[in-house]
């Protein structure tokens with residue numbers, strides 16, 4: 001049964017002229033980074049209303065850095081896992097055109113993907129909300145909280161709740177989704193908008209949707225064509241292997 005589904009997914013991807021991936025925190029869990037809404041997720045420890053909104057950051061940046069520091073400790077040590085690497089390989093083979101990610105951990109890029117749209121920014125740089133100066137996160141890793149030379153607390157270049165999604169990320173992702181023929185949805189609960197409209201935009205173009213998640217989501221019984229329940233790090237490589245076999249030069 002599983003192998004059949006893997007083969008079907010491989011057929012969809014090799015037959016698709018425009019294939020996208022939409023990824024969330026679940027794809028980085030096997031790299032040691034907790035997700036947000038699973039049982040042991042970050043939001044079970046830190047209330048997002050108190051730690052993940054731009055107003056919470058402006059009101060008390062030191063408090064928000066308690067959470068950011070803990071995340072940064074884990075993210076800075078994290079390495080791409082087999083799911084990231086498999087997606088990088090798929091792009092190199094010409095079967096994955098762009099990854100739309102909600103993640104801020106830079107692991108898709110570290111895993112070899114070049115075409116990545118970051119909906120929620122990237123934690124590898126910090127900016128000063130007061131004077132606009134920008135720093136590399138590793139330059140300030142020994143300061144908690146990190147401060148600008150103007151002495152104000154720096155903010156990571158990630159999108160907090162209440163901040164606008166980067167205009168270019170939104171425009172490009174909607175444009176790509178409206179011409180997609182296949183969409184891989186990997187490791188996301190798909191509850192945060194506007195990124196969670198990508199699957200329905202792709203479906204509007206009759207795209208086939210392949211979902212990989214440890215648990216079912218609201219997409220599974222509505223938009224998903226093939227659902228793999230399990231770890232991205234185990235399933236993504238199997239799909240890539242099946243594609244390689246299909247495309248292997250005849251003996």
Ligand code: APR
Pocket residue numbers: 023024025026027029030035036037038041048102103120186187188189190191192212213214215217230231232233
């Ligand atoms: N393989 C596949 N899926 C997994 C794995 C795994 N190894 N581990 C967890 N998952 C699944 C979970 O079951 C869950 O459905 O990944 C999903 C992660 O969902 P969330 O924790 O809600 O993360 P995400 O969808 O990325 O959240 C979106 O919300 O809090 C904001 O800005 C934050 O970017 C984040 C956004």
